[in-house]
Amino acid sequence: MGQILASQFVYNWRRNVSAIAGSAIILACVLIVLFGPLVAPQNPYDLTQLNLLDSYKPPAWIEGGDPRFLLGTDGQGRDVLSSILYGTRVSALIGIAAMLMACTIGTVLGLLAGFYGGRLDAFIMRVADVQLSFPSMLIALFLMSAFGTGIDKVLIALTLVGWVVYARTVRGSTLGEIQKEYVQAARVAGLRDAKIIRRHVLPNVLTPLIVIATVQVGTFILIEASLSFLGVGVPITQPSLGLLIKNGFDVLFSGLWWTSVFPGLMIMAMVFGINLFGDFLRDELNPRLK
Amino acid sequence: MDHQTAPAPLLDVRDLRTWFHTFSGTVKAVDGVSFTLAPGEVMGLVGESGGGKSVVGFSLLGLIDPPGRIEGGEILLDGEDIARASEERLRRIRGREIAMIFQDPMTSLNPVQTVGAQMDEMLRLHTDLDEAARKARCIAMLESVGISRAAERLKAYPHQFSGGMRQRVVIAIALLAAPRLIVADEPTTALDVTIQSQILRLMRRRIAQTGAAMILVTHDLAVVSEMVDKIVVLYCGKVVETGPAREVIADPSHPYTRGLVDSIPNPRDRKPRLAQIPGAVPDIRNLPSGCSFRPRCPRAQAKCAEVAPALAPTRGTLSAACHFPIVEEIAMTGGERA
Amino acid sequence: MLAYAIKRLVQMAIVLWAVSVIVFLMMSFTGDPVFMVIPIDSTDAEIEQARRILGLDRSMPEQYWLFLQNLVQGDFGRSYVFRQPAMDLILERLPATLEIVVVAMLIAAVVAIPLGVYAGANPGKPLSRLIMSGSLVGISLPGFWVGMMLIFLFAVEWRLLPSSGRGDTVEVLGIETSLLTWDGWTHVVLPSVTLSLGTLAIILRITRAGMMEVMRQDYIKFARAKGASRKDVLYGHGLRNALIPVVTIFGLQIGDLIAFATITETIFAWPGMGKLLVDSIYRADRPVIVVYLMLVALIFVVINLVVDLVYTAIDPRITVK
Numbered sequence: 001m002g003q004i005l006a007s008q009f010v011y012n013w014r015r016n017v018s019a020i021a022g023s024a025i026i027l028a029c030v031l032i033v034l035f036g037p038l039v040a041p042q043n044p045y046d047l048t049q050l051n052l053l054d055s056y057k058p059p060a061w062i063e064g065g066d067p068r069f070l071l072g073t074d075g076q077g078r079d080v081l082s083s084i085l086y087g088t089r090v091s092a093l094i095g096i097a098a099m100l101m102a103c104t105i106g107t108v109l110g111l112l113a114g115f116y117g118g119r120l121d122a123f124i125m126r127v128a129d130v131q132l133s134f135p136s137m138l139i140a141l142f143l144m145s146a147f148g149t150g151i152d153k154v155l156i157a158l159t160l161v162g163w164v165v166y167a168r169t170v171r172g173s174t175l176g177e178i179q180k181e182y183v184q185a186a187r188v189a190g191l192r193d194a195k196i197i198r199r200h201v202l203p204n205v206l207t208p209l210i211v212i213a214t215v216q217v218g219t220f221i222l223i224e225a226s227l228s229f230l231g232v233g234v235p236i237t238q239p240s241l242g243l244l245i246k247n248g249f250d251v252l253f254s255g256l257w258w259t260s261v262f263p264g265l266m267i268m269a270m271v272f273g274i275n276l277f278g279d280f281l282r283d284e285l286n287p288r289l290k
Numbered sequence: 291m292d293h294q295t296a297p298a299p300l301l302d303v304r305d306l307r308t309w310f311h312t313f314s315g316t317v318k319a320v321d322g323v324s325f326t327l328a329p330g331e332v333m334g335l336v337g338e339s340g341g342g343k344s345v346v347g348f349s350l351l352g353l354i355d356p357p358g359r360i361e362g363g364e365i366l367l368d369g370e371d372i373a374r375a376s377e378e379r380l381r382r383i384r385g386r387e388i389a390m391i392f393q394d395p396m397t398s399l400n401p402v403q404t405v406g407a408q409m410d411e412m413l414r415l416h417t418d419l420d421e422a423a424r425k426a427r428c429i430a431m432l433e434s435v436g437i438s439r440a441a442e443r444l445k446a447y448p449h450q451f452s453g454g455m456r457q458r459v460v461i462a463i464a465l466l467a468a469p470r471l472i473v474a475d476e477p478t479t480a481l482d483v484t485i486q487s488q489i490l491r492l493m494r495r496r497i498a499q500t501g502a503a504m505i506l507v508t509h510d511l512a513v514v515s516e517m518v519d520k521i522v523v524l525y526c527g528k529v530v531e532t533g534p535a536r537e538v539i540a541d542p543s544h545p546y547t548r549g550l551v552d553s554i555p556n557p558r559d560r561k562p563r564l565a566q567i568p569g570a571v572p573d574i575r576n577l578p579s580g581c582s583f584r585p586r587c588p589r590a591q592a593k594c595a596e597v598a599p600a601l602a603p604t605r606g607t608l609s610a611a612c613h614f615p616i617v618e619e620i621a622m623t624g625g626e627r628a
Numbered sequence: 629m630l631a632y633a634i635k636r637l638v639q640m641a642i643v644l645w646a647v648s649v650i651v652f653l654m655m656s657f658t659g660d661p662v663f664m665v666i667p668i669d670s671t672d673a674e675i676e677q678a679r680r681i682l683g684l685d686r687s688m689p690e691q692y693w694l695f696l697q698n699l700v701q702g703d704f705g706r707s708y709v710f711r712q713p714a715m716d717l718i719l720e721r722l723p724a725t726l727e728i729v730v731v732a733m734l735i736a737a738v739v740a741i742p743l744g745v746y747a748g749a750n751p752g753k754p755l756s757r758l759i760m761s762g763s764l765v766g767i768s769l770p771g772f773w774v775g776m777m778l779i780f781l782f783a784v785e786w787r788l789l790p791s792s793g794r795g796d797t798v799e800v801l802g803i804e805t806s807l808l809t810w811d812g813w814t815h816v817v818l819p820s821v822t823l824s825l826g827t828l829a830i831i832l833r834i835t836r837a838g839m840m841e842v843m844r845q846d847y848i849k850f851a852r853a854k855g856a857s858r859k860d861v862l863y864g865h866g867l868r869n870a871l872i873p874v875v876t877i878f879g880l881q882i883g884d885l886i887a888f889a890t891i892t893e894t895i896f897a898w899p900g901m902g903k904l905l906v907d908s909i910y911r912a913d914r915p916v917i918v919v920y921l922m923l924v925a926l927i928f929v930v931i932n933l934v935v936d937l938v939y940t941a942i943d944p945r946i947t948v949k
Contacts, residue, residue: 018761130646133928135880138887142921145909146654218768225770226891230906245773249895252780253791261780264773272768279764351853356752377858385855392853397846402868402943411864415855447944463854 009284019280025273033092036085041068044078044086045237051077056251059258072258074247080259083244084266090240092270094151095221098158103213105159106166111197111205113167114174125171128164136161140223144232154233158220165212173205211282218274225267241267299326299366300503301350301471306363306373308342308349315575319345321527322363324601329470332497332504334514334535336550337524338571343507344393346524347473349373350505351388352380367471386416389464391493393476395456399448405432406444409463416467431462435492454485461493465500472497472504478513490517512554515539523547526574526582529601533608543617544610545587581613589614636936640929647925648699652692655914699922705915709908714915718901718923723803724794725900728892729885731807731816732824736881739824740831741867741874747832748839748870749862760836766829771888775822775895782818789814792897819896823888827881834877838870845869872943879935883928 013019042049054077057066065072071080113121131139140157147153177183178201186196225242227233229249234240239247241263248260308320319342327333335343348354350365352372365373372383384390392398400408409428413419419427425444432440435458448456457477464472477493478486494517497504506514514521514535521538523531523546531544542548549567569586572578578585580595587594593613604615666678679685683694698705704715743763747756783791795815797804806812842848843866851865890902897903901920908916940946 130643133643133883133932134925135884135887137884138890138924141887141890141905141909142654142917145917222768222770226772226888229770229772230891230894230909232909242770245770245776249776252776253784255784257780260773260776264770264777267770267773268765268768272765275764275768348849353849353852381855381857383855384853390850390853392846392850394846398850400847400851400865400869401945403865404944411851411856411860412854449945460850 012284013280016280018276022273022276022278022280025269026277029088029092029270029273032085032088036089040079040082040085041070042079042082044083053077056256058256071262074259075251080244080262083239084241084263087239087241087244087263088266088270090151090234090238091221091224091242091267092217094154094158094224094234094240095217098155098162098220098224099213099217101155101159102162102216103166103209106163107170107202107205107209109163110167110170111174111201114171115178115193115197115201121171124167128167131161131164132168136219137223137226140227141230141232144227149232149235151234151238154224154227157227158223161223162216162220165216166209169208169212170205173208174201177201177204207285211278211285214274214281215278218271218278221267221271221274298328298368300329300331300368301327302364302366302369303346303350304364304366306346306349306365307361308345308354308358309361310358312357312575317574318527319358319574320349323522323524323527323529324363325522325529325532327471327503327505330501330503331520332494332506332518334511334518334521335505335507335524336511336514336521337509338550339509341509341524341571342527342574343509343524344475345527347390347475347505347507350471350473351384351390352377353384353390382416385412385469386467387469388471388473389467389469391457391460391464391472391474391477394480395453395460396480398460399456401448404445404447405451405459409444409459409466412463412466427466428462431466432459434496435459435462435465437462453481454489457481457485457489458492461489461496465496465502468500468502470502472502473507474504475507476509477506479508479510486513493517511539511550515554523550526572526577528582528611530583530612531608531610532601533606537606537608541605542610543604543608543615544612545589545614545616546583547610548616549586581611589616636933640933643929644922644925647922648696649692651918651921652695655918656688656691704919704922707908707913707916709911709913709916714913714919717904717916718919721899721901721904722923723805724898725886725889725893725902727805727807728816728819728823728898728900729882729889731820732827732885733878733882735820735824736828736831737878740828741835744832744835745839745862745867745870748836749843749866751840759832763829763832766825767833769825771822771826772891772895774825775818775892778818778822779895789818791818794899815898819892819898822895823885823892826888827885830877830881831874834874835870838873839866842866842869868942872939875938875942876935879931879938882931883924886924886927 013023037043044050054066054069054073055075057069057073057077058064059072059080060067060070062072069079069081071084073079074083109124113124140161143157143160144153147157183196183200186200221241224233224240225245228240228242229246231246234243236243244263245260245267248256248258248263252260303326304324306320306323307318310317310319321342323342323346325333335346337343345354345358349360350372352375354360360373363373364371367383367387372380375383399405406425406428409431410424413424413427417424428444429440432443437443437455437458443451448459451459461477464474474493478489481489490513493504506518508514511521518535521531521533521535522529523538523544525546531538531542531547538547539551542551546567553566567586572582572585578595580593580598581587581590582598584590584594589612591614597613599611599613601609601611604610604612605617662675662678662682662684666675670678676685683691686694702715704713706712707714707717710717743759747759750756779791782789793815794806794812796809796811797806798808798812799805800808806816839862848861848865851861856864886902889898889900890906892898893900893903894906901923904916905920907913908920
């Protein structure tokens with residue numbers, strides 16, 4: 001069964017242009033995250049490498065551009081390309097780490113709520129309901145305004161925003177699973193709850209989470225960018241793409257567009273790739289829509 | 291009784307081929323089906339599910355969606371080939387000339403429109419009546435299909451009706467524009483057994499009153515035996531037997547029809563178990579060579595694997611597509627050769 | 629019906645109460661507001677006195693009780709920065725925010741629904757694919773960046789539209805609006821388009837998904853078998869069924885629009901309550917943040933109620949219980 005699914009999956013993937021494009025973009029982003037700093041022309045946060053004389057150089061192909069700075073420089077003479085390579089790393093890692101935390105916490109709470117029901121379930125689900133009636137962006141903004149800036153704080157805020165969707169989904173499928181005969185039988189046979197959950201329930205509720213988790217990385221990257229743009233996200237010593245755009249915003253009115261345009265394109269490409277792949281996964285894993 | 295030579299058929303389907311081009315191959319759902327239908331005649335289109343019966347029905351209304359396509363053949367309605375008619379023309383044929391009754395009344399009515407609005411739509415599309423006249427016609431029609439307090443019920447939504455009631459509404463809608471042909475696709479399959487015969491009786495009575503012709507698509511020979519004049523049996527997209535209803539059911543000449551007849555429960559029969567056709571309908575993308583029924587047929591011989599049999603007269607008024615038809619009842623057990 | 633109304637009101641009250649607890653708890657983590665209200669050179673005695681006046685010397689439950697009492701009485705405190713009642717500050721700026729939110733909703737609905745219907749009814753056609761790819765780009769774009777790009781193109785490069793502010797306003801029924809002046813409209817266009825983009829993409833995708841689901845239903849084929857035109861089938865029979873999920877998402881999107889208005893308003897220097905919130909966060913102007921959150925919470929619970937009521941209007945199978 002697994003093999004059939006896998007081969008069918010690969011078969012469909014190879015015939016789906018947008019799935020391939022999405023995977024290619026994701027692969028490129030992974031490479032940037034892993035090796036970006038190694039290939040970056042300069043370390044934009046090493047002040048000894050910066051020269052104020054190089055400030056606000058336009059991209060290399062425009063008159064006045066400098067071949068050393070392919071995508072131009074910012075006000076401190078920082079290479080925009082290098083800043084993007086470093087910033088992508090911050091943005092992507094925040095997105096992925098927050099997704100993993102939200103997914104873990106949400107899944108555990110969803111399993112507990114679905115498996116045990118009762119007051120615990122009611123409490124978790126009421127909290128989820130209240131939270132879901134507020135936009136994620138607003139909750140994150142509010143949390144960050146209370147926490148102050150910092151990568152760790154962004155991660156906590158995103159986790160608090162993101163767990164709900166997993167908890168709800170997992171609870172739903174858990175309720176379905178525990179109705180099934182083999183789970184009932186395992187319970188009657190006196191298997192420990194933890195074992196039943198781990199062996200029988202968990203594997204069967206994970207599939208729908210794959211799509212949610214994929215797309216959520218993109219969502220988190222966008223939320224983090226917005227928070228940083230508003231100045232309540234990452235600190236200026238570890239700028240993400242969103243913070244780069246914020247810095248570029250101040251000089252945009254003087255026509256110095258490259259410091260904000262390129263980081264924005266990078267975010268767009270990254271999230272677009274994730275969403276393309278997420279769409280493909282959704283079609284593959286949700287046979288009802290086929 | 292001899293419809294084959296009836297002067298002017300209402301419907302003359304010739305060599306209809308409706309194919310579906312899917313990624314895993316071409317599905318020849320209907321592959322060379324021919325039959326005629328006289329005005330007022332009731333025909334049963336019979337076969338197991340997957341045999342292409344419903345596709346014939348949808349082809350008649352031009353409701354085949356991609357990847358499906360009418361590849362060839364003619365559908366002559368009063369001599370006009372509607373297989374090649376424009377969408378514009380088809381829209382005027384649908385409902386007005388040919389109406390359709392669907393299988394599942396729970397899903398064939400729009401859940402967010404009142405029954406009245408869905409009935410009214412038919413009259414708005416196909417008549418010039420004013421609102422009051424349309425309403426009167428709808429009320430009369432609902433009453434004629436056995437729905438009481440019709441004026442009130444017009445304002446109700448489908449979910450407020452039971453399955454049987456909904457199918458009555460669907461029948462009423464189909465009859466509203468006085469079509470000359472009704473295609474009923476398994477009209478009672480989704481209903482309770484007790485409701486089934488009520489609905490069938492209703493259809494027979496109402497259709498006889500209006501004088502419309504009908505094609506009753508069903509997998510259930512027992513259903514057609516009570517109400518049709520003639521039967522066309524489909525297997526894997528091809529006609530395997532055709533003839534007057536009584537003869538087809540009493541004494542079929544094609545082994546497949548024989549199998550279908552034997553699987554009808556008969557209270558007078560004291561057989562301990564119902565006979566069943568062995569095996570299953572083959573994958574239509576990957577049909578066996580020669581006769582499609584060969585792998586399941588008790589009479590199959592070497593020739594059946596080589597040449598696909600053509601429809602030909604077998605006995606009396608019956609025609610069948612079989613190299614070794616059942617010529618006499620008694621010959622059932624014999625191993626006669628052609 | 630009455631029982632339903634009471635149940636909903638109680639639910640709304642519980643949500644608002646929960647929000648008040650969370651807001652209170654979060655606010656008490658964020659620094660000491662006493663330093664916001666006293667002069668820098670205050671003595672310790674003056675600080676202590678200020679604490680007593682603000683009620684900060686009491687225990688947390690007592691403080692919360694005070695906070696709740698004030699909320700219920702409609703006393704939301706005064707802005708530390710503006711020295712005005714916080715509620716007045718917010719209400720003053722609410723119309724400006726609603727303006728761009730409403731225009732953004734309209735843009736999203738008018739563009740997204742027809743495109744979604746087309747893409748859902750004609751899956752596989754090249755134009756549908758283009759629409760879907762476009763919508764995917766739409767949800768992948770950082771909204772604030774789009775706003776910046778619009779400013780750069782329309783205001784800096786082409787000088788066609790103003791980049792910031794609200795323009796001329798007219799007072800109608802005591803509310804300032806820019807939607808009735810030409811100058812006002814030139815100011816509204818860019819922020820609204822920026823704000824609408826994400827919602828537009830989402831509504832489009834939901835409409836398409838709903839349409840695809842609906843087009844498979846028997847009643848669509850039955851409507852076609854009646855001889856109904858394609859337009860009647862799509863809009864008469866299809867869309868209304870497909871709209872049911874769209875309405876929910878639309879309701880939720882109003883919330884998202886208000887949330888994202890904070891960023892849009894910041895970029896376009898639009899004098900709405902979103903910009904006020906961001907400014908207040910920078911200045912740690914606690915009373916304004918509290919009022920904003922409570923007001924927005926109220927707006928959201930009302931939206932949720934309205935969504936449920938609209939549901940019953942478009943889907944006769946759902947009745948209020």
